[in-house]
Amino acid sequence: MQTMGNASTLFRPIKLRRAFDEISGEIKRLIFKGILKPGDRLPSESELASHFGVGRQTIREALRLLELSGFISMQKGGAGGPLVVDTILNTISNSFLDAFQMGRITIDELTSARLAIEKMVLESLFAHSPDEADIRALRENVSQARKKVDAGVQAYEENTQFHKLLARASGNHLFLILMESIMTVVAHFRSILGVNLELSVRTIAAHEQIIDAVTAGNRKKALAVLEAHLTEIGERFKELDGLLKREHEAG
Amino acid sequence: MQTMGNASTLFRPIKLRRAFDEISGEIKRLIFKGILKPGDRLPSESELASHFGVGRQTIREALRLLELSGFISMQKGGAGGPLVVDTILNTISNSFLDAFQMGRITIDELTSARLAIEKMVLESLFAHSPDEADIRALRENVSQARKKVDAGVQAYEENTQFHKLLARASGNHLFLILMESIMTVVAHFRSILGVNLELSVRTIAAHEQIIDAVTAGNRKKALAVLEAHLTEIGERFKELDGLLKREHEAG
Protein backbone atom coordinates (compact mmCIF):
# COMPACT_ATOMS: atom_id res chain seq x y z
CA MET A 1 0.00 0.00 0.00
CA GLN A 2 1.20 3.47 -0.85
CA THR A 3 1.70 6.27 1.63
CA MET A 4 -1.05 8.78 2.22
CA GLY A 5 1.11 11.57 0.82
CA ASN A 6 -0.79 11.96 -2.39
CA ALA A 7 -4.16 11.19 -0.95
CA SER A 8 -3.78 13.86 1.71
CA THR A 9 -3.31 16.52 -0.95
CA LEU A 10 -6.21 15.09 -2.93
CA PHE A 11 -8.62 14.94 -0.04
CA ARG A 12 -7.38 18.15 1.48
CA PRO A 13 -10.35 20.53 1.23
CA ILE A 14 -11.33 19.78 4.82
CA LYS A 15 -11.75 22.76 7.13
CA LEU A 16 -11.70 25.07 4.13
CA ARG A 17 -13.63 27.80 5.82
CA ARG A 18 -13.25 29.38 9.19
CA ALA A 19 -15.93 28.76 11.81
CA PHE A 20 -17.35 32.27 11.63
CA ASP A 21 -17.51 32.03 7.83
CA GLU A 22 -19.55 28.86 8.02
CA ILE A 23 -21.85 30.25 10.68
CA SER A 24 -22.52 33.48 8.82
CA GLY A 25 -23.12 31.43 5.68
CA GLU A 26 -25.56 29.22 7.55
CA ILE A 27 -27.55 32.18 8.84
CA LYS A 28 -27.51 33.74 5.37
CA ARG A 29 -28.94 30.50 4.00
CA LEU A 30 -31.82 30.68 6.49
CA ILE A 31 -32.52 34.23 5.34
CA PHE A 32 -32.40 33.26 1.66
CA LYS A 33 -34.81 30.40 2.33
CA GLY A 34 -37.22 32.82 3.97
CA ILE A 35 -37.06 31.04 7.32
CA LEU A 36 -35.63 34.25 8.73
CA LYS A 37 -37.22 37.46 7.48
CA PRO A 38 -36.48 41.14 8.03
CA GLY A 39 -37.98 42.13 11.36
CA ASP A 40 -37.17 38.78 12.96
CA ARG A 41 -34.90 38.69 15.96
CA LEU A 42 -31.98 36.28 16.19
CA PRO A 43 -31.01 34.71 19.54
CA SER A 44 -28.46 36.64 21.58
CA GLU A 45 -24.75 36.11 21.05
CA SER A 46 -24.50 33.75 24.03
CA GLU A 47 -27.44 31.66 22.85
CA LEU A 48 -26.06 31.47 19.33
CA ALA A 49 -22.70 30.47 20.76
CA SER A 50 -24.10 27.55 22.70
CA HIS A 51 -26.43 26.64 19.83
CA PHE A 52 -23.57 26.39 17.34
CA GLY A 53 -21.22 24.99 19.94
CA VAL A 54 -18.64 27.76 19.56
CA GLY A 55 -17.37 30.66 21.63
CA ARG A 56 -18.89 34.10 21.70
CA GLN A 57 -16.01 35.67 19.84
CA THR A 58 -16.62 33.39 16.88
CA ILE A 59 -20.29 34.34 16.87
CA ARG A 60 -19.41 38.01 17.06
CA GLU A 61 -17.20 37.78 13.98
CA ALA A 62 -19.95 35.96 12.11
CA LEU A 63 -22.38 38.70 13.10
CA ARG A 64 -19.91 41.37 11.92
CA LEU A 65 -19.93 39.79 8.46
CA LEU A 66 -23.72 39.62 8.37
CA GLU A 67 -23.98 43.18 9.59
CA LEU A 68 -21.63 44.59 6.97
CA SER A 69 -23.32 42.53 4.26
CA GLY A 70 -26.60 44.20 5.14
CA PHE A 71 -28.45 41.21 6.59
CA ILE A 72 -28.65 42.12 10.26
CA SER A 73 -28.26 45.09 12.55
CA MET A 74 -27.24 44.90 16.19
CA GLN A 75 -29.49 46.31 18.90
CA LYS A 76 -28.04 47.06 22.31
CA GLY A 77 -29.86 46.83 25.61
CA GLY A 78 -32.47 44.67 27.25
CA ALA A 79 -34.74 43.48 24.45
CA GLY A 80 -31.90 43.86 21.97
CA GLY A 81 -29.91 41.36 19.96
CA PRO A 82 -29.27 40.80 16.26
CA LEU A 83 -32.21 41.98 14.14
CA VAL A 84 -32.74 40.71 10.61
CA VAL A 85 -32.90 43.61 8.13
CA ASP A 86 -32.28 44.09 4.42
CA THR A 87 -29.90 46.92 3.68
CA ILE A 88 -28.02 45.19 0.89
CA LEU A 89 -28.58 48.13 -1.45
CA ASN A 90 -26.80 50.29 1.07
CA THR A 91 -23.95 47.80 1.22
CA ILE A 92 -23.57 47.84 -2.55
CA SER A 93 -23.54 51.64 -2.63
CA ASN A 94 -20.85 51.75 0.05
CA SER A 95 -18.68 49.33 -1.93
CA PHE A 96 -19.00 51.51 -5.01
CA LEU A 97 -17.90 54.44 -2.92
CA ASP A 98 -14.90 52.41 -1.78
CA ALA A 99 -14.02 51.61 -5.38
CA PHE A 100 -14.24 55.27 -6.24
CA GLN A 101 -12.09 56.33 -3.31
CA MET A 102 -9.51 53.74 -4.31
CA GLY A 103 -9.19 55.68 -7.55
CA ARG A 104 -10.65 52.89 -9.64
CA ILE A 105 -13.29 55.24 -11.06
CA THR A 106 -12.56 58.68 -12.51
CA ILE A 107 -14.94 61.59 -12.82
CA ASP A 108 -15.09 61.18 -16.58
CA GLU A 109 -15.94 57.50 -16.26
CA LEU A 110 -18.58 58.29 -13.69
CA THR A 111 -20.13 60.94 -15.91
CA SER A 112 -20.24 58.88 -19.06
CA ALA A 113 -21.50 55.76 -17.29
CA ARG A 114 -24.11 57.81 -15.52
CA LEU A 115 -25.23 59.33 -18.78
CA ALA A 116 -25.49 55.95 -20.45
CA ILE A 117 -27.45 54.43 -17.59
CA GLU A 118 -29.86 57.31 -17.22
CA LYS A 119 -30.49 57.24 -20.96
CA MET A 120 -31.20 53.55 -20.61
CA VAL A 121 -33.64 54.32 -17.80
CA LEU A 122 -35.41 56.94 -19.90
CA GLU A 123 -35.66 54.57 -22.85
CA SER A 124 -37.15 51.97 -20.55
CA LEU A 125 -39.61 54.59 -19.32
CA PHE A 126 -40.74 55.29 -22.88
CA ALA A 127 -40.95 51.57 -23.67
CA HIS A 128 -43.48 50.87 -20.90
CA SER A 129 -45.09 54.09 -19.80
CA PRO A 130 -44.67 54.74 -16.08
CA ASP A 131 -47.33 54.63 -13.37
CA GLU A 132 -49.28 57.71 -12.43
CA ALA A 133 -47.90 57.37 -8.91
CA ASP A 134 -44.31 57.50 -10.17
CA ILE A 135 -45.01 60.65 -12.16
CA ARG A 136 -46.67 62.23 -9.14
CA ALA A 137 -43.64 61.39 -7.00
CA LEU A 138 -41.34 63.02 -9.55
CA ARG A 139 -43.48 66.16 -9.70
CA GLU A 140 -43.65 66.30 -5.93
CA ASN A 141 -39.87 65.97 -5.82
CA VAL A 142 -39.13 68.95 -8.07
CA SER A 143 -41.75 71.10 -6.37
CA GLN A 144 -40.08 70.41 -3.01
CA ALA A 145 -36.68 71.17 -4.49
CA ARG A 146 -37.92 74.41 -6.04
CA LYS A 147 -39.31 75.58 -2.71
CA LYS A 148 -35.91 75.11 -1.15
CA VAL A 149 -33.84 76.91 -3.75
CA ASP A 150 -36.41 79.71 -3.90
CA ALA A 151 -35.67 80.14 -0.21
CA GLY A 152 -31.95 80.20 -1.02
CA VAL A 153 -31.27 76.70 0.37
CA GLN A 154 -29.54 73.90 -1.48
CA ALA A 155 -31.74 70.93 -2.44
CA TYR A 156 -29.10 68.21 -2.55
CA GLU A 157 -31.32 65.47 -1.16
CA GLU A 158 -34.18 66.17 -3.52
CA ASN A 159 -31.99 66.48 -6.59
CA THR A 160 -30.31 63.17 -5.82
CA GLN A 161 -33.67 61.60 -5.12
CA PHE A 162 -34.99 62.70 -8.51
CA HIS A 163 -32.69 60.34 -10.36
CA LYS A 164 -33.49 57.47 -8.02
CA LEU A 165 -37.19 58.10 -8.61
CA LEU A 166 -36.59 57.98 -12.35
CA ALA A 167 -34.85 54.63 -11.99
CA ARG A 168 -37.64 53.34 -9.77
CA ALA A 169 -40.21 54.36 -12.36
CA SER A 170 -38.39 52.22 -14.92
CA GLY A 171 -39.68 49.22 -13.00
CA ASN A 172 -36.36 47.34 -13.10
CA HIS A 173 -34.86 46.85 -9.65
CA LEU A 174 -31.41 46.39 -11.13
CA PHE A 175 -31.53 49.86 -12.62
CA LEU A 176 -32.52 51.18 -9.24
CA ILE A 177 -29.58 49.47 -7.57
CA LEU A 178 -27.19 50.85 -10.15
CA MET A 179 -28.64 54.34 -9.86
CA GLU A 180 -28.48 54.27 -6.05
CA SER A 181 -24.84 53.27 -6.25
CA ILE A 182 -23.94 55.92 -8.79
CA MET A 183 -25.83 58.64 -6.95
CA THR A 184 -24.04 57.70 -3.73
CA VAL A 185 -20.75 58.38 -5.46
CA VAL A 186 -22.11 61.57 -7.04
CA ALA A 187 -23.35 62.79 -3.65
CA HIS A 188 -19.99 62.05 -2.06
CA PHE A 189 -18.31 64.03 -4.81
CA ARG A 190 -20.64 66.95 -4.44
CA SER A 191 -20.13 66.98 -0.68
CA ILE A 192 -16.38 67.26 -1.18
CA LEU A 193 -16.45 69.77 -4.00
CA GLY A 194 -19.58 71.75 -3.22
CA VAL A 195 -21.65 73.38 -5.96
CA ASN A 196 -23.19 76.84 -6.07
CA LEU A 197 -26.87 77.57 -5.79
CA GLU A 198 -27.10 78.72 -9.38
CA LEU A 199 -26.27 75.24 -10.65
CA SER A 200 -28.99 73.84 -8.40
CA VAL A 201 -31.48 76.20 -10.01
CA ARG A 202 -30.56 74.99 -13.47
CA THR A 203 -30.66 71.40 -12.21
CA ILE A 204 -34.25 71.79 -11.10
CA ALA A 205 -35.20 73.42 -14.40
CA ALA A 206 -33.72 70.43 -16.21
CA HIS A 207 -35.59 68.00 -13.97
CA GLU A 208 -38.86 69.80 -14.71
CA GLN A 209 -38.21 69.69 -18.43
CA ILE A 210 -37.48 65.97 -18.25
CA ILE A 211 -40.76 65.22 -16.47
CA ASP A 212 -42.67 67.33 -18.97
CA ALA A 213 -41.02 65.57 -21.90
CA VAL A 214 -41.74 62.15 -20.38
CA THR A 215 -45.41 62.88 -19.78
CA ALA A 216 -45.70 64.44 -23.24
CA GLY A 217 -44.11 61.33 -24.73
CA ASN A 218 -41.38 63.47 -26.24
CA ARG A 219 -38.50 61.00 -26.21
CA LYS A 220 -35.98 63.08 -28.13
CA LYS A 221 -36.53 66.11 -25.92
CA ALA A 222 -36.17 64.11 -22.70
CA LEU A 223 -32.92 62.52 -23.84
CA ALA A 224 -31.53 65.84 -25.07
CA VAL A 225 -32.25 67.66 -21.82
CA LEU A 226 -30.83 64.78 -19.79
CA GLU A 227 -27.64 64.70 -21.82
CA ALA A 228 -27.12 68.46 -21.61
CA HIS A 229 -27.80 68.43 -17.87
CA LEU A 230 -25.52 65.54 -16.96
CA THR A 231 -22.78 66.81 -19.24
CA GLU A 232 -22.89 70.18 -17.53
CA ILE A 233 -22.73 68.58 -14.10
CA GLY A 234 -19.82 66.43 -15.22
CA GLU A 235 -17.93 69.43 -16.60
CA ARG A 236 -18.52 71.35 -13.41
CA PHE A 237 -17.24 68.43 -11.31
CA LYS A 238 -14.12 68.23 -13.43
CA GLU A 239 -13.46 71.94 -13.03
CA LEU A 240 -13.89 71.83 -9.26
CA ASP A 241 -11.80 68.69 -8.99
CA GLY A 242 -8.98 70.30 -10.96
CA LEU A 243 -9.17 73.35 -8.74
CA LEU A 244 -9.04 71.21 -5.61
CA LYS A 245 -6.04 69.27 -6.87
CA ARG A 246 -4.08 72.40 -7.77
CA GLU A 247 -4.87 73.85 -4.35
CA HIS A 248 -3.66 70.67 -2.74
CA GLU A 249 -0.39 70.76 -4.65
CA ALA A 250 0.16 74.44 -3.90
CA GLY A 251 -0.76 74.24 -0.19
CA MET B 1 -27.64 77.70 36.71
CA GLN B 2 -29.84 75.02 35.22
CA THR B 3 -29.33 71.29 35.52
CA MET B 4 -27.51 69.40 32.79
CA GLY B 5 -30.63 67.35 32.03
CA ASN B 6 -31.39 68.97 28.71
CA ALA B 7 -27.82 69.56 27.74
CA SER B 8 -26.97 65.89 28.14
CA THR B 9 -29.52 64.93 25.50
CA LEU B 10 -28.34 67.75 23.25
CA PHE B 11 -24.66 66.93 23.43
CA ARG B 12 -25.18 63.19 23.45
CA PRO B 13 -23.81 61.98 20.09
CA ILE B 14 -20.52 60.99 21.75
CA LYS B 15 -19.24 57.47 21.16
CA LEU B 16 -21.48 57.14 18.13
CA ARG B 17 -19.30 54.53 16.52
CA ARG B 18 -17.97 51.36 17.98
CA ALA B 19 -14.24 50.94 18.53
CA PHE B 20 -13.78 48.43 15.72
CA ASP B 21 -15.70 50.70 13.34
CA GLU B 22 -13.37 53.57 14.05
CA ILE B 23 -10.28 51.42 13.75
CA SER B 24 -11.34 49.90 10.44
CA GLY B 25 -12.22 53.37 9.22
CA GLU B 26 -8.81 54.64 10.24
CA ILE B 27 -7.01 51.87 8.37
CA LYS B 28 -9.23 52.43 5.33
CA ARG B 29 -8.25 56.09 5.42
CA LEU B 30 -4.57 55.13 5.30
CA ILE B 31 -5.27 52.95 2.28
CA PHE B 32 -7.25 55.70 0.51
CA LYS B 33 -4.39 58.13 1.14
CA GLY B 34 -1.95 55.70 -0.44
CA ILE B 35 0.10 55.32 2.73
CA LEU B 36 -0.86 51.67 2.68
CA LYS B 37 -0.84 49.98 -0.71
CA PRO B 38 -1.82 46.52 -1.94
CA GLY B 39 1.07 44.19 -1.18
CA ASP B 40 1.90 45.94 2.09
CA ARG B 41 1.72 43.99 5.29
CA LEU B 42 -0.08 45.30 8.36
CA PRO B 43 1.28 44.61 11.85
CA SER B 44 0.00 41.48 13.54
CA GLU B 45 -3.22 41.54 15.53
CA SER B 46 -1.36 41.81 18.84
CA GLU B 47 0.78 44.69 17.60
CA LEU B 48 -2.26 46.51 16.23
CA ALA B 49 -4.03 45.97 19.54
CA SER B 50 -1.28 47.58 21.57
CA HIS B 51 -0.82 50.29 18.95
CA PHE B 52 -4.47 51.31 19.08
CA GLY B 53 -4.70 50.66 22.79
CA VAL B 54 -7.50 48.11 22.51
CA GLY B 55 -7.89 44.39 22.97
CA ARG B 56 -7.23 41.81 20.31
CA GLN B 57 -10.90 40.99 19.92
CA THR B 58 -11.64 44.56 18.87
CA ILE B 59 -8.84 44.46 16.31
CA ARG B 60 -10.13 41.19 14.92
CA GLU B 61 -13.59 42.62 14.34
CA ALA B 62 -12.09 45.63 12.61
CA LEU B 63 -10.05 43.28 10.40
CA ARG B 64 -13.21 41.29 9.59
CA LEU B 65 -14.81 44.44 8.22
CA LEU B 66 -11.74 45.31 6.16
CA GLU B 67 -11.50 41.76 4.89
CA LEU B 68 -15.12 41.57 3.76
CA SER B 69 -14.86 45.02 2.21
CA GLY B 70 -12.00 43.77 0.06
CA PHE B 71 -9.16 45.80 1.57
CA ILE B 72 -7.14 43.10 3.30
CA SER B 73 -6.73 39.34 3.36
CA MET B 74 -5.52 37.35 6.33
CA GLN B 75 -2.49 35.09 6.10
CA LYS B 76 -1.86 32.51 8.76
CA GLY B 77 1.45 31.27 10.04
CA GLY B 78 4.93 32.60 10.69
CA ALA B 79 5.37 35.36 8.12
CA GLY B 80 1.63 35.89 7.98
CA GLY B 81 -0.64 38.68 9.14
CA PRO B 82 -3.05 41.07 7.45
CA LEU B 83 -2.07 41.76 3.85
CA VAL B 84 -3.34 44.80 1.99
CA VAL B 85 -5.12 43.80 -1.23
CA ASP B 86 -7.77 45.29 -3.50
CA THR B 87 -10.62 42.91 -4.16
CA ILE B 88 -13.38 45.50 -3.96
CA LEU B 89 -14.77 44.40 -7.33
CA ASN B 90 -15.21 40.95 -5.89
CA THR B 91 -16.98 42.42 -2.88
CA ILE B 92 -19.38 44.34 -5.11
CA SER B 93 -20.15 41.23 -7.16
CA ASN B 94 -20.87 39.22 -4.02
CA SER B 95 -23.27 41.87 -2.80
CA PHE B 96 -25.12 41.77 -6.12
CA LEU B 97 -25.39 38.04 -5.72
CA ASP B 98 -26.83 38.58 -2.24
CA ALA B 99 -29.38 40.99 -3.64
CA PHE B 100 -30.34 38.46 -6.26
CA GLN B 101 -30.65 35.64 -3.74
CA MET B 102 -32.84 37.85 -1.59
CA GLY B 103 -35.23 37.92 -4.50
CA ARG B 104 -34.72 41.60 -5.18
CA ILE B 105 -33.77 40.87 -8.79
CA THR B 106 -35.78 38.65 -11.13
CA ILE B 107 -34.53 36.81 -14.19
CA ASP B 108 -36.41 39.17 -16.47
CA GLU B 109 -34.90 42.20 -14.80
CA LEU B 110 -31.47 40.66 -15.02
CA THR B 111 -31.89 39.90 -18.71
CA SER B 112 -33.20 43.30 -19.70
CA ALA B 113 -30.64 45.18 -17.62
CA ARG B 114 -27.88 43.00 -19.02
CA LEU B 115 -29.06 43.66 -22.55
CA ALA B 116 -29.19 47.40 -21.96
CA ILE B 117 -25.73 47.51 -20.40
CA GLU B 118 -24.07 45.36 -23.03
CA LYS B 119 -25.63 47.50 -25.76
CA MET B 120 -24.20 50.49 -23.96
CA VAL B 121 -20.79 48.82 -23.92
CA LEU B 122 -20.96 48.08 -27.63
CA GLU B 123 -22.00 51.65 -28.40
CA SER B 124 -19.05 52.86 -26.37
CA LEU B 125 -16.83 50.49 -28.33
CA PHE B 126 -18.01 51.97 -31.62
CA ALA B 127 -17.63 55.52 -30.30
CA HIS B 128 -13.92 55.10 -29.55
CA SER B 129 -12.56 52.15 -31.44
CA PRO B 130 -10.94 49.56 -29.16
CA ASP B 131 -7.26 48.70 -28.82
CA GLU B 132 -5.70 45.98 -30.93
CA ALA B 133 -4.82 44.17 -27.72
CA ASP B 134 -8.43 44.08 -26.60
CA ILE B 135 -9.53 42.63 -29.93
CA ARG B 136 -6.79 40.02 -29.74
CA ALA B 137 -7.91 39.07 -26.23
CA LEU B 138 -11.47 38.64 -27.47
CA ARG B 139 -10.37 36.49 -30.41
CA GLU B 140 -8.17 34.41 -28.15
CA ASN B 141 -11.11 33.95 -25.82
CA VAL B 142 -13.49 32.54 -28.43
CA SER B 143 -10.80 30.32 -29.91
CA GLN B 144 -10.18 28.81 -26.47
CA ALA B 145 -13.89 28.35 -25.95
CA ARG B 146 -14.30 26.71 -29.34
CA LYS B 147 -11.54 24.24 -28.57
CA LYS B 148 -13.35 23.20 -25.44
CA VAL B 149 -16.80 22.70 -26.93
CA ASP B 150 -15.27 20.90 -29.93
CA ALA B 151 -13.90 18.47 -27.34
CA GLY B 152 -17.37 18.18 -25.84
CA VAL B 153 -16.54 20.22 -22.73
CA GLN B 154 -18.50 23.20 -21.48
CA ALA B 155 -16.72 26.57 -21.75
CA TYR B 156 -18.46 28.43 -18.93
CA GLU B 157 -15.41 30.36 -17.82
CA GLU B 158 -14.51 31.55 -21.30
CA ASN B 159 -18.05 32.52 -22.22
CA THR B 160 -18.41 34.54 -19.05
CA GLN B 161 -15.02 36.09 -19.61
CA PHE B 162 -16.01 37.20 -23.12
CA HIS B 163 -18.49 39.73 -21.79
CA LYS B 164 -16.05 41.01 -19.20
CA LEU B 165 -13.47 41.48 -21.95
CA LEU B 166 -16.00 43.44 -23.98
CA ALA B 167 -16.64 45.71 -21.00
CA ARG B 168 -12.91 46.11 -20.43
CA ALA B 169 -12.44 47.09 -24.06
CA SER B 170 -14.95 49.90 -23.57
CA GLY B 171 -12.30 51.60 -21.46
CA ASN B 172 -14.72 52.61 -18.69
CA HIS B 173 -13.96 50.93 -15.37
CA LEU B 174 -17.49 51.48 -14.18
CA PHE B 175 -18.83 49.41 -17.06
CA LEU B 176 -16.38 46.69 -16.12
CA ILE B 177 -17.56 46.71 -12.52
CA LEU B 178 -21.20 46.51 -13.59
CA MET B 179 -20.47 43.72 -16.04
CA GLU B 180 -18.47 41.72 -13.48
CA SER B 181 -21.36 42.01 -11.06
CA ILE B 182 -23.96 41.00 -13.60
CA MET B 183 -21.89 38.09 -14.90
CA THR B 184 -21.39 36.85 -11.35
CA VAL B 185 -25.15 36.62 -10.99
CA VAL B 186 -25.48 35.04 -14.46
CA ALA B 187 -22.80 32.47 -13.62
CA HIS B 188 -24.51 31.62 -10.35
CA PHE B 189 -27.76 31.13 -12.23
CA ARG B 190 -26.18 28.93 -14.81
CA SER B 191 -24.49 26.83 -12.14
CA ILE B 192 -27.87 26.19 -10.53
CA LEU B 193 -29.82 25.59 -13.70
CA GLY B 194 -27.21 24.09 -15.98
CA VAL B 195 -27.32 24.56 -19.74
CA ASN B 196 -26.75 22.05 -22.49
CA LEU B 197 -23.72 21.95 -24.74
CA GLU B 198 -25.72 22.93 -27.78
CA LEU B 199 -26.50 26.34 -26.29
CA SER B 200 -22.79 26.81 -25.61
CA VAL B 201 -22.07 26.15 -29.28
CA ARG B 202 -24.53 28.82 -30.34
CA THR B 203 -23.11 31.15 -27.69
CA ILE B 204 -19.65 30.89 -29.18
CA ALA B 205 -20.99 31.45 -32.67
CA ALA B 206 -22.69 34.62 -31.43
CA HIS B 207 -19.50 35.78 -29.77
CA GLU B 208 -17.55 35.29 -32.99
CA GLN B 209 -20.12 37.22 -34.97
CA ILE B 210 -19.97 40.07 -32.48
CA ILE B 211 -16.18 40.36 -32.76
CA ASP B 212 -16.38 40.27 -36.54
CA ALA B 213 -19.03 42.96 -36.59
CA VAL B 214 -17.02 45.13 -34.19
CA THR B 215 -13.82 44.88 -36.21
CA ALA B 216 -15.78 45.46 -39.43
CA GLY B 217 -17.36 48.55 -37.88
CA ASN B 218 -20.80 47.07 -38.45
CA ARG B 219 -22.67 48.59 -35.54
CA LYS B 220 -26.15 47.43 -36.48
CA LYS B 221 -25.02 43.85 -36.95
CA ALA B 222 -23.17 43.73 -33.65
CA LEU B 223 -26.17 45.07 -31.73
CA ALA B 224 -28.56 42.72 -33.49
CA VAL B 225 -26.49 39.62 -32.78
CA LEU B 226 -26.02 40.68 -29.16
CA GLU B 227 -29.73 41.24 -28.68
CA ALA B 228 -30.69 37.93 -30.22
CA HIS B 229 -28.06 36.10 -28.19
CA LEU B 230 -28.91 37.62 -24.81
CA THR B 231 -32.62 37.26 -25.44
CA GLU B 232 -32.18 33.57 -26.17
CA ILE B 233 -30.13 33.07 -23.01
CA GLY B 234 -32.75 34.93 -21.01
CA GLU B 235 -35.56 32.82 -22.43
CA ARG B 236 -33.66 29.65 -21.71
CA PHE B 237 -33.02 30.73 -18.12
CA LYS B 238 -36.69 31.45 -17.64
CA GLU B 239 -37.65 28.02 -18.98
CA LEU B 240 -35.21 26.21 -16.74
CA ASP B 241 -36.19 28.31 -13.74
CA GLY B 242 -39.86 27.49 -14.28
CA LEU B 243 -39.00 23.81 -14.58
CA LEU B 244 -36.99 23.92 -11.38
CA LYS B 245 -39.77 25.65 -9.48
CA ARG B 246 -42.41 23.15 -10.62
CA GLU B 247 -40.12 20.29 -9.64
CA HIS B 248 -39.63 21.86 -6.26
CA GLU B 249 -43.37 22.19 -5.72
CA ALA B 250 -44.02 18.63 -6.87
CA GLY B 251 -41.23 17.00 -4.88
Added chain:
DNA sequence: TCACATTTGTCCGTATGTATC
Protein backbone atom coordinates in the same frame (compact mmCIF):
# COMPACT_ATOMS: atom_id res chain seq x y z
C1' DT C 1 13.71 16.37 7.87
C1' DC C 2 12.91 18.42 12.09
C1' DA C 3 12.19 21.61 15.55
C1' DC C 4 11.06 26.65 16.46
C1' DA C 5 8.96 31.10 16.36
C1' DT C 6 5.23 33.72 14.75
C1' DT C 7 0.51 34.53 13.78
C1' DT C 8 -4.24 33.50 13.10
C1' DG C 9 -8.27 31.01 14.94
C1' DT C 10 -10.80 29.90 18.89
C1' DC C 11 -12.32 29.49 23.72
C1' DC C 12 -13.24 31.14 28.46
C1' DG C 13 -13.93 34.42 32.25
C1' DT C 14 -14.88 39.01 33.46
C1' DA C 15 -16.22 43.81 33.44
C1' DT C 16 -18.84 47.81 31.64
C1' DG C 17 -22.25 50.53 29.27
C1' DT C 18 -26.80 50.77 27.68
C1' DA C 19 -31.57 49.94 26.62
C1' DT C 20 -35.88 47.78 28.16
C1' DC C 21 -39.25 46.44 31.53
Added chain:
DNA sequence: AGATACATACGGACAAATGTG
Protein backbone atom coordinates in the same frame (compact mmCIF):
# COMPACT_ATOMS: atom_id res chain seq x y z
C1' DA D 1 -35.63 53.69 40.27
C1' DG D 2 -34.03 49.12 40.15
C1' DA D 3 -33.45 44.78 37.90
C1' DT D 4 -32.58 42.41 33.83
C1' DA D 5 -30.63 41.35 29.39
C1' DC D 6 -27.83 42.41 25.93
C1' DA D 7 -23.75 44.16 23.10
C1' DT D 8 -19.22 45.86 23.67
C1' DA D 9 -14.68 45.21 25.20
C1' DC D 10 -10.55 43.42 27.86
C1' DG D 11 -7.06 39.69 29.09
C1' DG D 12 -5.30 35.23 29.21
C1' DA D 13 -4.86 30.83 27.19
C1' DC D 14 -4.29 27.05 23.83
C1' DA D 15 -4.57 24.84 19.19
C1' DA D 16 -3.55 24.97 14.35
C1' DA D 17 -1.13 26.61 10.49
C1' DT D 18 2.96 28.28 8.18
C1' DG D 19 7.39 29.99 7.10
C1' DT D 20 12.39 29.72 8.77
C1' DG D 21 16.66 27.89 10.26
